Amino acid sequence: MPSINTAKVALVIGASRGIGRQIAIDLAKEGYAVVVAAKSTTTEPELARLSPFPPDPNSPQSTITTVAREITLAGGEATAIPVDTTNYSSIQQLAYSRLDVLVYNSGAIWWGPVATTPMKRFQLMQRVNVEGLYGAVQEALPHLKEEGASGREGDRRRRIIVVCPPIYSRFFRGKTAYAVGKVGMSVLVKGLGMDFAREGVVEKGLAIGGLWPAVAIESAATGQFTRKDPSFARDLRKPTIFSDAVLALLKAPAAVVNGQLELDEDFLRKQVGVTDFSKYAVVPGSEPRRIMPVELPDLTVKEQDDEGMRADSSKL
Incomplete structure (x- = not known):
């Protein structure tokens, strides 16, 4: 683990490839000592044989070992620690000397209706997504x-950022079993955010927020579609848009x-003032299709307070 004297420490769970890898790399560029966590690792002999290096960031060859090596070769500080998010004792082994940022990007996916989603797939998604x-x-x-x-707050900004x-x-349609876990993660963001507000820790710099892509992002998951139809790449953005939003x-x-449950594009537009998103397109000159609604429902009620x-229950 990074030294307790390190200025800032970030833990990225689900950082072996795609979005998680990009977040870890960019946090290191921002001066964070990054703990790169996921299941996949590479042995030293395997690492020595890898060519080219770094490997394709959306391939199985990209692991927490290769991501940590990328960061250190670029002059950053990174530690690779394996974790199985279906196993709470494995999560408990992520011992902290200091922690400023937790990014939870680990996820299991099975898109399909309830009738064609096996129980084992449903259980895996709940264990990785919401339980993890x-x-x-x-x-x-x-x-x-x-x-x-x-x-x-100026002394130490601390964040939990959840990919949810x-x-x-509409999000539930056609992928209900998947949505149960992902929306459960979103409920945790809303509920813990209320706890933080009531405890008065927000004023001291601690917050939790959810983040989700407005447009599909190039990843191992979307790769299955581009392999079938290469033109699908025109509807993809690079993971750097998500990392910039983080x-x-x-x-x-x-x-x-x-x-808050934010969309990457919308948050960059309203918070940073970004108006041109063309640099994020996987295919230069393309205009990727937005997959998320432009307007989202307000979840509050008149009796909110x-x-x-x-x-x-812990005190009863």
Whole structure:
């Protein structure tokens, strides 16, 4: 693990390829010591035989070992630690000397209706997606709640960033089993954000936010479509747009981020002022199709502040 004296430490879970790899690399460029975590690793003999290096970032050859090596070769600080997010004891082995940022990008996917989603697939998605996130948050919270010298946000901005979608009904269609877990992750973002607000830690720099792509991103998951139809690449963006949005979430005030479910393009537009997204297109000159709604529902109700009698089972 990075030294406790390191200025800033970020843990990226699900960082072996695609979006997670890009986030880890860009956090290192921002001065973070990065803990690169996922299941896949590369042995030293295998690493020596890899050609070219770095490997295709969306291929099985891209692992936490290769990502950490990419970072260190570029002058950054990185540590690769294997983790199985279906196993809480594995998550508990991610011991922290200090933690400023947790990015949870680990995910299992099975797109299909309930009738064609086997129980084993459903269980795997819940364990990797929502249970893995919950375990990671439980372990990280004590370290993230450690304050800076004066307890002001400027001393130490701490963030939990979850790759999860905004909540709206169309998302459930045709992939209900997958949506159960992903929206469960979004509920955690909303609920923990409310806890943070009530505890008064947002003013001290701690926040949780969700982030999701507005346009499909080049990855191992979308690669199955481009292999069948190469023209599909015209509807893809590079993972750098998502990583740029993550950095923007880190730099934004905690109150702006906390409990919010953001889309990468929309957050960059409103928070950073980006208007030209052409550099993110996988195919130069193309205009990738937006897959997310332009307007999303407001989840609040008129009785939002009327909680009735709140109960805490841990104190009953």
